[in-house]
Amino acid sequence: MTPKEIKRVSKWLSRHLRHRSPVITPDREGWALLSNVISASPGRVTLEAIEIAVAGNDKQRFTIDGDRIRANQGHSIDVDLKLERLEPPEFLYHGTYHKAVAAITAGGLLKMKRHHVHMSEDTGTAVTVGRRSGSPVLFKVKAREMSRVGYHFFRSANGVWLTERVPPEYLERQP
Secondary structure (H helix, E strand, O other), rough: HHHHHHHHHOOOOOOOOHHHOOOOOOOOOOOHHHHHHHOOOOOOOHHHHHHHHHHHHOOOEEEEEEEEEOOOOOOOOOOOOOOEOOOOOOEEEEEEHHHHHHHHHHOEEEEEOOOOOEEEHHHHHHHHHHHHHHEEEEEOOOOHHHHHOOOOOOEEEOOOEEEEEEHHHEEOOOO
């Protein structure tokens, strides 16, 4: 498979496993049978193509478990990923783009239509995420301090840190 084909399969999986889909209905925990995913997909999506796209996804967005697949985070549909509450590191990082900076500075990081705000333990990953829409902007999140005052943190299967929201007083824009 070419990189372009892998990206196409990955985007198709993201759209149908993370968001409302007319062709796939994941169970309560976000799992869908691979056979259902394949039969619902457009033509060239095979089990091999899915396995290659999952293994080659730089953000490790999906997990395959036996005959099932699910997205690790980023859902806008109601799922329970059975994530355990964890004590976060002192700081986490969130990458975004310039257009969002004013809103983030005023209101903090909000989950919007997703289940959680996404953060990473390293600046490199956060910068990569922020680069999606142009020149990235990096925020440092005072995660441990948030945890001490009652905010809950979780970590997805692919290592992405999650929380409901990050108020502006726990954010520091990085140079």
